[in-house]
Amino acid sequence: MAVIMHETSLADAADRLWEELPGHRVEILNGSIVVTPPPDGQHQDTLSWLTVELYKAGAREAGLRHVQGIGLWLPTGPDDFAVPDLSIVDVDYKDEVVEKNCYAPHVFRLVMEVTSSNRADELVTKVETYARTGIPVYVVVDRKHDEVLVYSDPDGDEYVTCSRYKRGQSVPVPPSVGVTLDLPVDTLLDGD
Numbered sequence: 001m002a003v004i005m006h007e008t009s010l011a012d013a014a015d016r017l018w019e020e021l022p023g024h025r026v027e028i029l030n031g032s033i034v035v036t037p038p039p040d041g042q043h044q045d046t047l048s049w050l051t052v053e054l055y056k057a058g059a060r061e062a063g064l065r066h067v068q069g070i071g072l073w074l075p076t077g078p079d080d081f082a083v084p085d086l087s088i089v090d091v092d093y094k095d096e097v098v099e100k101n102c103y104a105p106h107v108f109r110l111v112m113e114v115t116s117s118n119r120a121d122e123l124v125t126k127v128e129t130y131a132r133t134g135i136p137v138y139v140v141v142d143r144k145h146d147e148v149l150v151y152s153d154p155d156g157d158e159y160v161t162c163s164r165y166k167r168g169q170s171v172p173v174p175p176s177v178g179v180t181l182d183l184p185v186d187t188l189l190d191g192d
Helices: 010-020 041-056 119-133 185-190
Strands: 025-029 032-036 064-068 071-073 086-090 097-099 108-114 137-142 147-155 158-166 170-172 182-184
Touching: 010 025, 010 032, 025 119, 041 064, 041 086, 041 108, 041 185, 108 119, 119 137, 119 147, 119 158, 147 185, 170 185, 182 185
Parallel strands: 108 137
Antiparallel strands: 025 032, 064 086, 086 108, 137 147, 147 158, 170 182
């Protein structure tokens, strides 16, 4: 990570990195800037396929939206925010912008990350941060270990429930999300 000494704040440094690194995802997690390179095609295939499946499952009719790459304002620090790969949010989420195109946590029903080069952030830092933020369901598609993790029931800095799904299984979307859907692990891992 590059240190930028002339910036006035962490948020300014993050904005500058975002401008200088097109296609990269810049987040501030627990007071630290995290930069992730652009995703690969398989990563994006997974998200595109999932968007179609959510649409077919009636997410829109259930008052939900499924969006990729929107900001989630985090209460863990004055400038903290994350940009999940995919989020399922309430239909009126656009009314809940907090700052810098980031939305209030209470409109998020589920956030998903497809692992890439920053697995430690997705499997440790974001688990604690999303739990502390009160995100009801956090899904990690762990391509390195060929599994999907579903964290639910946040309590303090942790999720009470963590379910693991391997190849050949299906992942049921928890009822609290508001849409009924079983997702094949193989497709989540490999894309469509």
